[in-house]
Amino acid sequence: MISHNIVPNISVDCVVFGFDFKKLNVLLVERELKDEESGKLLIKDHTLTGYHIFEDEDLDTAANNILKNLTGLDNIFLEQFAAFGQLDRVAGDKDKVWLKYINKGFAERIVTVGYLALIDNTKVTLHLKDKNVQWFPVNKINGMEMAFDHKHIFYKALEALQRKVKVEPIAFELLPDYFTLSQLQKLYEALLGTSFDKRNFRKKVSQMHYVIPLKKKQKGVPHKPAQLYLFSREVYDKTRKGKISFII
């Protein structure tokens, strides 16, 4: 039995991160509302990608569905990182106007569960065309206007990501299947806001036997083509000794 009634006071919001080989980005949806008569712009800001769960929908399922709708992809890395339930989290002036306008029967008090999503930019760009969805560099978020408490949620997600990335091999989710060591290094530098010594970084990676060099090389680059690598979760699960650190 499938219900399509939403739960009026519980939602799921996904903070979707992507990496364009230079910087870390986050996916945001534009929220725009014009006064019907005057045409005056009442609201123009951004929100995370989320919605209210259905009565017969798991939290994890809801998060997956959001990502599926957004990108067309299944099997995206998704992990819950926190729940947000402040009394006033949807009670900003603009937010009240907005909720009244969309009029979907949401409650005044909404608890949302935040999910972290990591996606491989190279697989997904096409599906975002002609939606009001866009990538924004994470270090520009501070200056932006955001709906509800979404800026707060975003920063909590970023903190969670930075914490996890040091301890679990999840950063690979942000890279294509085949990647170079320089791309991996730039990714960690973008994630953690630091920079690493090239040789030491490579020495460390070479101890991670689940980062496997391929026979392939880059092609068509105007410099020495780089070796391509692959992350193997199977090897990781078998060989990790429990206390591998992903920082240098």
Place this chain on the structure above:
Amino acid sequence: MISHNIVPNISVDCVVFGFDFKKLNVLLVERELKDEESGKLLIKDHTLTGYHIFEDEDLDTAANNILKNLTGLDNIFLEQFAAFGQLDRVAGDKDKVWLKYINKGFAERIVTVGYLALIDNTKVTLHLKDKNVQWFPVNKINGMEMAFDHKHIFYKALEALQRKVKVEPIAFELLPDYFTLSQLQKLYEALLGTSFDKRNFRKKVSQMHYVIPLKKKQKGVPHKPAQLYLFSREVYDKTRKGKISFII
């Protein structure tokens, strides 16, 4: 304006940890139901300490109130660690009977937010008298019957605790204000399920300038009395260099 209506589909559950200088314990409430006519025992198991939030109550406030009711103490260490929303999480046979019996107007679908609480056993034991609330060693939980998905929640809490304890100085919350280094060592050993070399452990602690020796010593012990120490959060906040590890 204070409302005393509960939100029927959102609850908060606290996983309360304590340390008795030998092992790590968790606080559980007995859940018992007898058939009114036959007197037959229908349910006898244990639950975490939690309740449904009120309409005008923050998640954090709700968790604090639970702890306050339970222990009489304010200012207990409390941290959210996950939300649980599986469709069938309150739909076990016993759970259905129980929810019908207590008849409080809860929804069929309940999302609960899990909080980790750390308390100093020496301050709180008195307040638990004559309630059906008791400490249980964490390594006995596996063999116990628990309500709803509370066993699952408990294990997630334990994992979160083990993760955090290596990286933040929260273990001190489980000790009295003044403690000995042996107590601290036993605590970490209980938390992480390992054992440490005494000298190396002390060497490491001596580099943590926020663990401060006092002029006092233990009294009335049948062996050489130990130096007492104190954890100073102020010193910690000032001196931590960002990457101190609490493991050895």
Place this chain on the structure above:
DNA sequence: GCAAAAGTGTTACCGGTACACCCATGC
């Protein structure tokens, strides 16, 4: 005086850090 836990230093090894030059390709 004995049982019980407190307290204390040194050495060996390994992993982390710092650092500079040659190489392969596209244009």
Place this chain on the structure above:
DNA sequence: GCATGGGTGTACCGGTAACACTTTTGC
């Protein structure tokens, strides 16, 4: 041939790990 990023080895230092005996108290 030049601009661009790819790729490589070594020496030093600091932290971790292993290890055994003396001290102080209550009884």
